[in-house]
Amino acid sequence: xxxxxxxxxxxxxxxxxxxxxxxxxxxxxxxxxxxxxxxxxxxxxxxxxxxxxxxxxxxxxxxxxxxxxxxxxxxxxxxxxxxxxxxxxxxxxxxxxxxxxxxxxxxxxxxxxxxxxxxxxxxxxxxxxxxxxxxxxxxxxxxxxxxxxxxxxxxxxx
Ligand code: MG
Numbered sequence: 001x002x003x004x005x006x007x008x009x010x011x012x013x014x015x016x017x018x019x020x021x022x023x024x025x026x027x028x029x030x031x032x033x034x035x036x037x038x039x040x041x042x043x044x045x046x047x048x049x050x051x052x053x054x055x056x057x058x059x060x061x062x063x064x065x066x067x068x069x070x071x072x073x074x075x076x077x078x079x080x081x082x083x084x085x086x087x088x089x090x091x092x093x094x095x096x097x098x099x100x101x102x103x104x105x106x107x108x109x110x111x112x113x114x115x116x117x118x119x120x121x122x123x124x125x126x127x128x129x130x131x132x133x134x135x136x137x138x139x140x141x142x143x144x145x146x147x148x149x150x151x152x153x154x155x156x157x158x
Contacts, residue, residue: 002154004051008042009147021112022074034063039148041073047150074119092153095128099147105131
């Protein structure tokens, strides 16, 4: 078994779509990024890559590469999962904590779990997503952006 941790944060942009865990969430602002700004998928990718000691998201998908501009981050997650399979790793489970002051994310947690599990070809039960505020503290608390932590467990198959 191998464990990995991932962290990502994106600041809000002036408009655009808010996508978290592959789910489009109604909000006045999206997250600024080269890709779709899906901090949940990015943190999860980094946790998976970290568990396998295969570097990080930026190594595999450079943010100055036009190929990844505006990219659906679920596609990145799918490619990370394929890389792990190639290297003989199976994902056991993952747990994500989102830090956001707004919008309220609880109504979207089930859809995020489903979208992430679906793209990883896993049972929804194996993917946990939680959301919390920072009680108005720090940049997240001032509503300047959204952050996500993820941990993932891998099993070496050979
Ligand atoms: Mg990111």
